Amino acid sequence: MTAEEAERTAKMFKALGDPVRLRLFSAVASHQGGEACVCDISDVGVSQPTVSHHLKKLREAGLLSSERRGTWVYYRVEPSVLAAMGQILTKAATA
Template sequence: MTSAPLSVDEAERAAAVFKALGDPVRLRLLSNIASSPSGEACVCDIQDVGVSQPTVSHHLKKLREAGLLLSERRGHWVYYRVAPGALAVMAQLLG
């Protein structure tokens, strides 16, 4: 952002990421997943963030749509991991 002006596409992408991160529950979910020792987390392990399970699913969907998370269904559970490069892109935008 400080080395060159953002293009229209870059600004739209950054706005989508910041919008997704503009909710404390989403920040906690992303942090729980990113800090998991295995690099991924089952929704069953991260749903204790003070909201109902359907609300957790809604927030995880928003993080996926913003390109911050990847998900994989394994049996009854869905496992989430931070999308490759997602944290680096955010750091670059803020750096």
């Protein structure tokens, strides 16, 4: 793993190190159709502004992308992110 890959990977896993962020990421990843409206994933035990804060952190880490449609924001996990995470974890398991 190069230094650049390690930096990018650490940023992703750091973002997922928070239990609320991990729940939000899981909710988006498992949502029907591969994307979720923020209105569908806000029930994680924190206030709506806190949900928005955590979703922003997941976006900044490159784990989620978002699109505004009217008053709602829709989030999706980029397929390349899941593939990259799977590849990293597979390499770690075989090392």
